[in-house]
Amino acid sequence: MRHDARQENQLREVTIETEVLKHAEGSVMISFGETKVLCAATVEESVPPFLRGSGKGWVTAEYSMLPRATNTRNRRESSKGKLTGRTMEIQRLIGRALRAVVDLEKLGEQSIIVDCDVIQADGGTRTASITGAFVALAIAINKEIAKGTIKENPIKEHLAAISVGILPSGAAVLDLDYVEDVEAAVDMNLVMTETGEFVEVQGTGEEHTYTRAQLLEMLDLGDLGIRELIRLQKEALAATKLPEYEQVSDKEIVIATNNLGKAKEFEAIFGAKGYTIKTLQDFPEIPEVIETGKTFAENAALKAETIAERLNCLVLADDSGLMVDALNGQPGVYSARFAGPGHNDAANNAKLLHELTDVPSEKRTAKFHCTLALAAPGKDTLFVEGEVLGRILSIPRGDNGFGYDPLFYVEEFDKSMAELSAEEKNKISHRAIAIQNLATVWDKWQEG
Ligand SMILES: O=c1nc[nH]c2c1ncn2[C@H]1C[C@H](O)[C@@H](COP(=O)(O)OP(=O)(O)OP(=O)(O)O)O1
Ligand SMILES: [Mg+2]
Numbered sequence: 073m074r075h076d077a078r079q080e081n082q083l084r085e086v087t088i089e090t091e092v093l094k095h096a097e098g099s100v101m102i103s104f105g106e107t108k109v110l111c112a113a114t115v116e117e118s119v120p121p122f123l124r125g126s127g128k129g130w131v132t133a134e135y136s137m138l139p140r141a142t143n144t145r146n147r148r149e150s151s152k153g154k155l156t157g158r159t160m161e162i163q164r165l166i167g168r169a170l171r172a173v174v175d176l177e178k179l180g181e182q183s184i185i186v187d188c189d190v191i192q193a194d195g196g197t198r199t200a201s202i203t204g205a206f207v208a209l210a211i212a213i214n215k216e217i218a219k220g221t222i223k224e225n226p227i228k229e230h231l232a233a234i235s236v237g238i239l240p241s242g243a244a245v246l247d248l249d250y251v252e253d254v255e256a257a258v259d260m261n262l263v264m265t266e267t268g269e270f271v272e273v274q275g276t277g278e279e280h281t282y283t284r285a286q287l288l289e290m291l292d293l294g295d296l297g298i299r300e301l302i303r304l305q306k307e308a309l310a311a312t313k314l315p316e317y318e319q320v321s322d323k324e325i326v327i328a329t330n331n332l333g334k335a336k337e338f339e340a341i342f343g344a345k346g347y348t349i350k351t352l353q354d355f356p357e358i359p360e361v362i363e364t365g366k367t368f369a370e371n372a373a374l375k376a377e378t379i380a381e382r383l384n385c386l387v388l389a390d391d392s393g394l395m396v397d398a399l400n401g402q403p404g405v406y407s408a409r410f411a412g413p414g415h416n417d418a419a420n421n422a423k424l425l426h427e428l429t430d431v432p433s434e435k436r437t438a439k440f441h442c443t444l445a446l447a448a449p450g451k452d453t454l455f456v457e458g459e460v461l462g463r464i465l466s467i468p469r470g471d472n473g474f475g476y477d478p479l480f481y482v483e484e485f486d487k488s489m490a491e492l493s494a495e496e497k498n499k500i501s502h503r504a505i506a507i508q509n510l511a512t513v514w515d516k517w518q519e520g
Contacts, residue, residue, distance in 0.1 A: 083300060086102070088100060100208045107200050110189045111204035111208040141192050184212055215315070240255055328351075336494070341503075368442075388445070439459050458509060459505065463480075470491030472494065484500065
């Protein structure tokens with residue numbers, strides 16, 4: 073008879089709650105009775121030095137226990153300045169166990185770190201950590217697969233861990249809690265795969281030696297427990313909804329802009345070449361990229377690279393603006409924010425007219441500038457530019473276009489940019505010229 077009235081082959085109540093953390097790529101709160109462990113998986117781009125350039129990834133783990141996870145407070149290891157031998161041993165065990173079921177080549181050159189933090193300890197924290205860590209790892213990997221960043225599932229099979237032991241009465245039991253663990257004559261941790269193979273067997277005759285028959289009895293109990301745990305892991309994974317990821321196809325270009333005026337122009341020009349475009353409006357979950365650069369190129373790169381990294385695909389960004397000679401090239405990079413915070417086109421135009429109040433027509437020369445940055449993960453960003461010359465009018469003219477178009481006079485057409493049709497603007501604008509320049513270098517860049 074066990075002190076908590078369990079059968080000898082009965083697990084404590086096991087719950088696996090997934091996606092309990094906002095930031096981690098995969099997270100799990102697992103409990104075995106009163107033992108509770110929080111497992112968080114993190115995907116990192118880098119690998120340890122010995123794997124650099126090998127194409128292989130890495131999976132590792134860290135283990136820790138909160139001070140009041142235990143009956144009396146145990147000091148944080150961070151305040152002691154070093155990890156105890158027990159902690160080191162456990163975190164190595166967790167990492168080894170997880171790697172046993174992951175094909176590191178299929179994972180590709182990136183690392184997944186699973187942090188296992190014991191919130192409450194009541195026996196079996198290392199086995200709960202391994203069982204939960206596997207689920208957190210699987211969620212992180214499933215997300216990568218859904219995003220398309222991992223092509224083939226690197227997880228070979230399920231993995232779980234459980235404790236077994238022999239009580240002073242001589243009974244072999246499954247899943248010892250703290251009370252049983254303290255008095256146990258034999259104490260064993262088993263890590264096993266779904267196909268019933270062993271990754272690790274840690275069995276110690278603490279108080280008593282044990283027989284071969286007892287060893288086999290414990291292995292059988294463990295096998296039973298592991299099967300049940302794997303069933304629960306599968307249930308938890310099946311119930312975990314992955315976020316929807318926008319898929320980006322070959323004939324699609326993502327343009328890192330929130331400006332609808334720009335988007336229309338890109339749509340028209342790229343549409344004619346058989347591409348469809350997506351803008352940041354299609355990815356409302358992505359936060360705004362703050363333009364901290366001092367040049368068009370810096371800001372264009374910032375927008376393109378941030379979004380390319382985030383979506384893991386090719387991304388084009390446009391940073392553009394108006395440069396007025398009488399204002400020493402202002403507003404330039406600051407064109408969108410010329411009138412101050414809450415920038416809108418009307419306020420920017422009003423401010424421009426005000427700044428040029430007494431400047432005569434022949435001194436109101438200006439140009440529109442556009443820098444395009446084309447970025448893709450792991451590639452050097454490509455830059456092209458385009459400019460168009462004009463003059464700043466004293467009264468806005470026309471309703472087409474956007475931004476400063478109503479004030480930008482184009483000699484060639486004797487019209488303001490806003491009086492040109494979209495078709496006309498898209499032949500001569502700074503953006504159109506930059507896109508033409510892009511076409512000449514695009515293919516070579518993609519190959520390189
Ligand atoms: O063809 C144009 N016709 C008129 N005005 C234009 C044009 N091209 C740029 N501009 C002006 C609008 C904005 O005041 C600034 C761009 O600022 P810029 O940061 O590149 O764009 P934005 O903040 O509007 O959108 P986003 O950064 O999401 O691409 O230059
Ligand atoms: Mg902007």
